[in-house]
Amino acid sequence: MKTIFIEGNVILEDSIEADICVVVDEGIISHVGRMPKKIPKDAKIVSLSGKYLSPGFVDIHVHGGAGADFMDGTVDAIQTACHAHLRHGVTTIFPTTTTGQPTQIAAMLKAVKATIRKKKPPYPLPRIAGVHLYGPYFAPDKVGCHSKEGRRDPTKKETNGYFKSGLIRIATCAAELPGAADFYKTAKQHNCLITCGHSNASWNEMAAAFENGMRHVDHFWCAMSSVPTVRARLGVPMQGSMTEFVLAHPEMSTEIIADGWHLSRELLRFAWQMKSAKRLCLVSDCNRALDMPPGRYPFGNEQDEAWYISDGEVGRGADGGLASSVVALDSMVRTMKRLTDIPLQEIIRMASLTPAERTGISDSFGSIAFGKAADFVVLTNQWQVESVYLSGNLVLTN
Numbered sequence: 001m002k003t004i005f006i007e008g009n010v011i012l013e014d015s016i017e018a019d020i021c022v023v024v025d026e027g028i029i030s031h032v033g034r035m036p037k038k039i040p041k042d043a044k045i046v047s048l049s050g051k052y053l054s055p056g057f058v059d060i061h062v063h064g065g066a067g068a069d070f071m072d073g074t075v076d077a078i079q080t081a082c083h084a085h086l087r088h089g090v091t092t093i094f095p096t097t098t099t100g101q102p103t104q105i106a107a108m109l110k111a112v113k114a115t116i117r118k119k120k121p122p123y124p125l126p127r128i129a130g131v132h133l134y135g136p137y138f139a140p141d142k143v144g145c146h147s148k149e150g151r152r153d154p155t156k157k158e159t160n161g162y163f164k165s166g167l168i169r170i171a172t173c174a175a176e177l178p179g180a181a182d183f184y185k186t187a188k189q190h191n192c193l194i195t196c197g198h199s200n201a202s203w204n205e206m207a208a209a210f211e212n213g214m215r216h217v218d219h220f221w222c223a224m225s226s227v228p229t230v231r232a233r234l235g236v237p238m239q240g241s242m243t244e245f246v247l248a249h250p251e252m253s254t255e256i257i258a259d260g261w262h263l264s265r266e267l268l269r270f271a272w273q274m275k276s277a278k279r280l281c282l283v284s285d286c287n288r289a290l291d292m293p294p295g296r297y298p299f300g301n302e303q304d305e306a307w308y309i310s311d312g313e314v315g316r317g318a319d320g321g322l323a324s325s326v327v328a329l330d331s332m333v334r335t336m337k338r339l340t341d342i343p344l345q346e347i348i349r350m351a352s353l354t355p356a357e358r359t360g361i362s363d364s365f366g367s368i369a370f371g372k373a374a375d376f377v378v379l380t381n382q383w384q385v386e387s388v389y390l391s392g393n394l395v396l397t398n
Contacts, residue, residue, distance in 0.1 A: 001040075
């Protein structure tokens with residue numbers, strides 16, 4: 001049976017159209033355009049009543065939600081966190097590791113695989129497109145709110161085990177670490193989006209990483225090098241940092257946490273102005289405090305005791321510094337719309353098509369276009385998530 005979405009503002013890759021419909025046939029978008037002259041009698045008509053029909057959001061950097069962290073390493077935790085983000089419009093998700101012991105990361109990968117294989121989860125879940133191996137390969141001076149005891153340099157023996165799981169689709173390592181080159185080469189062999197994050201790398205170290213396949217930097221301006229930090233590490237003459245390298249190379253993409261706390265209005269707009277919506281992703285970098293009351297929460301596996309405080313708007317570490325976001329991608333979209341003059345279709349692109357492109361899944365996901373999966377988010381005129389569709393089926397209403 002066909003489903004036809006009508007009377008809405010359809011957010012396409014480069015425009016918003018109010019006079020078109022979207023036809024879904026067996027979970028796949030079969031038509032985007034004028035209303036077909038012939039409509040099957042059994043077709044289901046969904047009137048959007050002037051609301052926005054957006055592609056489902058794609059979150060490539062996310063740690064948990066609703067009290068659960070992916071590093072808890074259980075199927076229940078994976079399902080709980082994934083469902084929480086589905087409620088906020090995320091239809092494709094990449095559960096993200098943090099620093100932790102090898103057994104903890106292995107448990108997380110095992111739980112993700114079991115969740116993917118589970119035929120009948122207790123509640124709707126977004127698509128799990130792979131895992132972001134984000135920790136534990138951070139620079140010692142850029143660990144941030146993550147467990148310092150779980151940080152280490154990469155070794156072939158450890159990393160090969162993770163890649164052999166077949167789940168890793170995004171792979172992060174600080175470029176200056178011993179073993180980083182081998183890490184990047186292995187990640188490239190597994191067709192990962194290769195990233196540098198939690199790093200104090202210089203321009204030359206970034207250039208070497210680039211030669212080995214690195215094309216992305218995690219959460220721009222956060223836990224990354226600058227000219228002063230590179231100078232403090234390597235002395236004079238002053239050298240370029242991750243910041244300059246990303247801005248100077250059009251092949252490089254990056255991401256921003258647009259929760260209104262990590263980055264100011266001018267930095268949000270500057271990142272878009274310099275990289276464009278085609279090389280800039282919105283990410284939540286959200287932790288288990290999403291949709292939870294203010295309080296004290298563990299980051300990563302609870303046994304590691306890396307605690308932070310959520311005030312309901314942002315997380316802060318023991319030293320008062322920022323410690324990850326506590327809101328989801330829909331909040332990032334609203335913040336970008338509220339604080340900047342960036343066109344809505346480009347904001348949505350940064351939360352959907354661009355991350356899909358960077359992770360190699362845009363043939364099937366990330367935009368409202370012929371032949372793609374009918375994963376939609378219905379947004380109100382205030383850009384709140386009203387309902388979520390997966391494969392054209394209504395799975396959640398807020």
